Amino acid sequence: MQKSIDDIDFEKSGGLVPVIVQDILTKDVLTLAYANKESLELAKKTGNSWFWSRSRNKLWMKGEESGNTQKIKEILVDCDSDAIIYLVEPLGPACHLGEKVCFHNSLEK
Amino acid sequence: MQKSIDDIDFEKSGGLVPVIVQDILTKDVLTLAYANKESLELAKKTGNSWFWSRSRNKLWMKGEESGNTQKIKEILVDCDSDAIIYLVEPLGPACHLGEKVCFHNSLEK
Numbered sequence: 001m002q003k004s005i006d007d008i009d010f011e012k013s014g015g016l017v018p019v020i021v022q023d024i025l026t027k028d029v030l031t032l033a034y035a036n037k038e039s040l041e042l043a044k045k046t047g048n049s050w051f052w053s054r055s056r057n058k059l060w061m062k063g064e065e066s067g068n069t070q071k072i073k074e075i076l077v078d079c080d081s082d083a084i085i086y087l088v089e090p091l092g093p094a095c096h097l098g099e100k101v102c103f104h105n106s107l108e109k
Numbered sequence: 110m111q112k113s114i115d116d117i118d119f120e121k122s123g124g125l126v127p128v129i130v131q132d133i134l135t136k137d138v139l140t141l142a143y144a145n146k147e148s149l150e151l152a153k154k155t156g157n158s159w160f161w162s163r164s165r166n167k168l169w170m171k172g173e174e175s176g177n178t179q180k181i182k183e184i185l186v187d188c189d190s191d192a193i194i195y196l197v198e199p200l201g202p203a204c205h206l207g208e209k210v211c212f213h214n215s216l217e218k
Contacts, residue, residue: 002216002217003214003215018127029129029131029138029194031187032187054121076212076213076215076216077212077214078213079204079213083141083211095188104185105110106183106185106186107111107113108113
């Protein structure tokens with residue numbers, strides 16, 4: 001089913017929705033970040049991974065400083081319209097620590 | 110790196126962390142849900158996908174009504190310790206609408 005940005009339920013989480021960034025080829029989950037309506041509009045318009053930074057309280061584009069941008073190939077929306085996936089082609093490591101993915105830790109068993 | 114439940118930053122999002130549920134074999138992203146500390150402890154202890162329901166304000170186990178439980182094989186933690194992946198073997202559809210994954214909608218281009 002096709003959805004539009006107006007279908008997204010930003011209000012449920014105070015104006016933000018969680019965005020899962022997934023590598024479209026390897027299917028690795030790269031990062032979990034957040035988008036408000038404006039960042040989602042920018043992502044759709046530019047094809048780059050735009051988010052809302054909760055710590056810096058501003059819009060940010062992945063790779064704007066590091067150069068490790070991500071090209072969005074498709075955006076998926078979940079059944080409740082309150083979570084999103086950016087399917088991307090990463091042009092470098094996703095993690096600010098230099099790792100390919102942010103989820104590089106295991107919870108001890 | 111190994112992390113413990115005490116490393117998880119539940120406070121950043123009001124006591125909850127987002128949990129990405131990913132099929133360990135197909136690498137499909139099944140669902141985005143939320144966990145508080147107690148649900149993460151239950152997930153670790155029982156090996157079933159436990160969450161906190163924001164709409165019903167209670168702990169819930171995936172499949173408790175439908176029987177479509179998920180067996181957790183590993184739990185991953187991100188670089189900031191504020192997002193989690195349950196790597197699971199699903200015993201049925203993930204979505205309450207009967208779809209295999211919750212992310213079965215595309216954002217219009």
